Amino acid sequence: MAKEKSYGFKTPVRRTTKNISGNKVGGDLTGSESEIILAKRLHLEGNYSAEFLIPKSEAIGLFNSTIAIAAIGGYFISNKNIEIVLSITINGISTKSQYALNKGHFEAIGHDFEVDLLTEFENANAKIEFILTEPAIVEYTHFSKGFISKEELVLSEDAYKHYSNSKKRICFPEQFYFNENILINGSNKGSLIFTKSCNRCQRYLPINPYNQRQQLAFSNHCTTKAPCTHNGFSIYEVISKEVDDKIILNSFTNEFDKGYLYNGNTIKSYFGHQLECKACKKFFVNAALNHLRSSSQHREDALRRRAFELLSCNLLGLKWVYHEFREKTGLEFDKFIYDKFGKKCFKCDNPIANANEMHLDHTMPLSHLYPLDETATCLCAGCNLAKSDIFPVDFYPEEKLKTLSAITGIPIEIISSRTPNEKALIKLKENVKWVVEDFLTHPEYIKERDGKIAADSILHSIQKAINNSPNSYNLLEEYDKIKGLIS
Numbered sequence: 001m002a003k004e005k006s007y008g009f010k011t012p013v014r015r016t017t018k019n020i021s022g023n024k025v026g027g028d029l030t031g032s033e034s035e036i037i038l039a040k041r042l043h044l045e046g047n048y049s050a051e052f053l054i055p056k057s058e059a060i061g062l063f064n065s066t067i068a069i070a071a072i073g074g075y076f077i078s079n080k081n082i083e084i085v086l087s088i089t090i091n092g093i094s095t096k097s098q099y100a101l102n103k104g105h106f107e108a109i110g111h112d113f114e115v116d117l118l119t120e121f122e123n124a125n126a127k128i129e130f131i132l133t134e135p136a137i138v139e140y141t142h143f144s145k146g147f148i149s150k151e152e153l154v155l156s157e158d159a160y161k162h163y164s165n166s167k168k169r170i171c172f173p174e175q176f177y178f179n180e181n182i183l184i185n186g187s188n189k190g191s192l193i194f195t196k197s198c199n200r201c202q203r204y205l206p207i208n209p210y211n212q213r214q215q216l217a218f219s220n221h222c223t224t225k226a227p228c229t230h231n232g233f234s235i236y237e238v239i240s241k242e243v244d245d246k247i248i249l250n251s252f253t254n255e256f257d258k259g260y261l262y263n264g265n266t267i268k269s270y271f272g273h274q275l276e277c278k279a280c281k282k283f284f285v286n287a288a289l290n291h292l293r294s295s296s297q298h299r300e301d302a303l304r305r306r307a308f309e310l311l312s313c314n315l316l317g318l319k320w321v322y323h324e325f326r327e328k329t330g331l332e333f334d335k336f337i338y339d340k341f342g343k344k345c346f347k348c349d350n351p352i353a354n355a356n357e358m359h360l361d362h363t364m365p366l367s368h369l370y371p372l373d374e375t376a377t378c379l380c381a382g383c384n385l386a387k388s389d390i391f392p393v394d395f396y397p398e399e400k401l402k403t404l405s406a407i408t409g410i411p412i413e414i415i416s417s418r419t420p421n422e423k424a425l426i427k428l429k430e431n432v433k434w435v436v437e438d439f440l441t442h443p444e445y446i447k448e449r450d451g452k453i454a455a456d457s458i459l460h461s462i463q464k465a466i467n468n469s470p471n472s473y474n475l476l477e478e479y480d481k482i483k484g485l486i487s
Ligand SMILES: [Zn+2]
Pocket: 198, 199, 200, 201, 202, 203, 276, 277, 278, 279, 280, 281
C-alpha cells in the first residue's frame, strides 16, 4: 500500500516553544532517588518585587479546549514572618494570590491565570512581591513561571475538573509541571535542601528537610504507622550532591528534621513519601487519567479531535462551550444538557445517575467540523461509543430524529443530512493560508510522535470532511500551492 504523502511538518515555520510536557513519562526514575542541592537565597532589606515575562507564544490550549493557563510559583522559606504576593497580568487584568510565610516554615506557593486563546491577548506579566516589616533572608527552590503545557492536561477534558477544583492550592506549584529553577534578581547560593524523584513525571522535586510533616511536593507515606518500613518509599538513593559530605552530615546532625538519616549514599525518611509527586498523584492516580499515557493511538485520536474542536471554534468565531456557557448563564454546561434530556440516555432511554456519568455527544459529528455546543446529546457510555463520529441519520430511527431535532434545535433538514458544517467550510476556504501557516504549525501538531506528524493526519481528515460537501474543493492542493510545492 502506498504511504500517505507527508506534508513535511517536521520543519516548524513559525513559533518555537519548549517541548510539550517539559517532563518525560515512563523514564528510569523510580521515586526513590534524591539529589542534594542548594536553595537560592535573597537578602531583603525591605519590600522587594521582581517581574517576569511569560511570552504569549508559549500559550497552549489545555483540557482539549482553548483555555491556556499562565502560572508562577515555587517553594519558599524565610527567617522572618513575611508575606509573598504572586500576581499575573494579562491585557491589564491582574489576579493575585497572597501568602503569609511564617518564619522557619517551608511553603509551596503558586498562582495561575486562565486565558482563552480565542480572545486577543498580550504577553502575560508575572510578578512576585515580598512584603516585610524587617530585613529577612528568604530561600527558595524550583521557582518558575510559564504557560502550563503538560501533555496529558492538553489532551484531557476531564482534567479540567481536577485542575480547577477548590482544593487546587494543596498542589501548588507542582501541578504547573514546570521543572525550572529561575533566579529572582540578586539571589545567590543558600542552604542545603533535598529533592526526590517522582516516578511518573520524572522530575526531582523538593521534600521538606526541616519538617517532614509539612509536606512539599510529596505526601507522606506512613503517618499513623510510622516509621515507614516500605523501602522504596522511605529510602532514597542520593544520585548527586552539590556540596561535600562533611557539610551534608553536619546539616543532618544540626539542622535537618531528626526523622531523616543519612549514610553518605542514602537518605532514610521516618514517614516516607509517596512515589508520585502530589500533582501526579492527583491527576494520574486518584483522578484515573492514567489511560492518557497508555496508547499512542488514543493520544493521536485525542489530538486530532482537539484540533478539530479548535479549528471549528476558530473558524466559526466561537469560544469553548464550557467556559462560554458558564459566563453567559452561570450554569454548568454538562448539567444543562443532562437536565434537558431528562437525565437519561437519548438513544436507549436508560436513566443516567448524574451529569458526571453522562457522555456528551456532539450530535452532528466533530469530524465534519461541528464543534461541541448547546446542541449536544446526552448519551450513556455504551451508546456514545456506538455513536462515535457518525451522523444522527445513520444512528437514530426517523421518529427519534424528529424528537432530537426538537430538543436540540437543529433543523430537521440538517439533522437528517450527511453534509459537513457548511459555515465552517466556507470560512475554511477563506482562511486556507491561516490554516496552513498558522493553525497547523502549532508545536503540538508538528511534533513527531511514533514517526507520525499529527498535522498530516489532521489535514487529511479535514479533506475527508470537505469531500462530503456539495461544494467540495481540494485543500491538499491549496496546501501545496501555499507551500510552493506546486506552482
Ligand atoms: Zn510527578
